[in-house]
Amino acid sequence: MSTCSKCLPGYFLKTGSPNECVLCDDTAKGGIDGCAECTNEGSLKCTKCKPNYKQSGSNSVTCTKACEDETACGGTAGSCRAIVVGSDGNMKHYCSYCGESTKFPIDGICTDQSQGNTGCVNNVCTSCTAGYFLYMGGCYSVSKEPGSLMCTQAPGSICTTPTGQYFAVPGATDKQQSVLA
Known part of the structure; x- marks a missing residue:
């Protein structure tokens, strides 16, 4: 039986029995909401956000859902649904x-x-x-x-x-x- 040892961009390696490659934004399997690219070296960190997510931070970025026009909702968080x-x-x-x-x-x-x-x-x-x-x-x-x-x-x-x-x-x-x- 073969197991994953490295994953494609957009996925992170989740160790277990067996190891598996998980989408960076798969929150059900430990991913980070809104994350497009990530690394799991040491701990899971997001390095790039998906489109329509505002990126903040540098080493480990935080992704916050954003409207097409950031001023569109009058600054109301979570209203771009x-x-x-x-x-x-x-x-x-x-x-x-x-x-x-x-x-x-x-x-x-x-x-x-x-x-x-x-x-x-x-x-x-x-x-x-x-x-x-x-x-x-x-x-x-x-x-x-x-x-x-x-x-x-x-x-x-x-x-x-x-x-x-x-x-x-x-x-x-x-x-x-x-x-x-």
């Missing part, structure tokens, strides 16, 4: 909750409610205006990215024509998320 699959196939994180009570997630960025989406209260949206659909606490336009990457038509604020990576939620109302990955 709206994940959209980009045209390049990579996941991008957008705002799902805003730190300021007068701002709401419109197209993944915290903006003033004056954008016409009147169904927004308590830092999130619960319904959207025409041409927008509800996704992960925010309103997204079908006419521009990132919304157009998920849905191309949303009559009555319900996504009826999702793109290839998404599907419509059967029976969704205008007050519910109507598209899923």
Whole structure:
């Protein structure tokens, strides 16, 4: 029986019976959340973060989930939970909750409610205006990215024509998320 003695980049060697190569970000097996590259010499250390994670530190880096636009959520930690699959196939994180009570997630960025989406209260949206659909606490336009990457038509604020990576939620109302990955 052969066992691992060295791993490819993006993996670390977990000693045991038998040894195994584990993804750097596999937290279920002792990895580090958000870590793209790591070393297990002495102790497990992250050396590079995955895309959409902010890197801090130098010898052993810490990875913190970040939005596409770091100022998008008003500095609210952990609020970049709206994940959209980009045209390049990579996941991008957008705002799902805003730190300021007068701002709401419109197209993944915290903006003033004056954008016409009147169904927004308590830092999130619960319904959207025409041409927008509800996704992960925010309103997204079908006419521009990132919304157009998920849905191309949303009559009555319900996504009826999702793109290839998404599907419509059967029976969704205008007050519910109507598209899923």
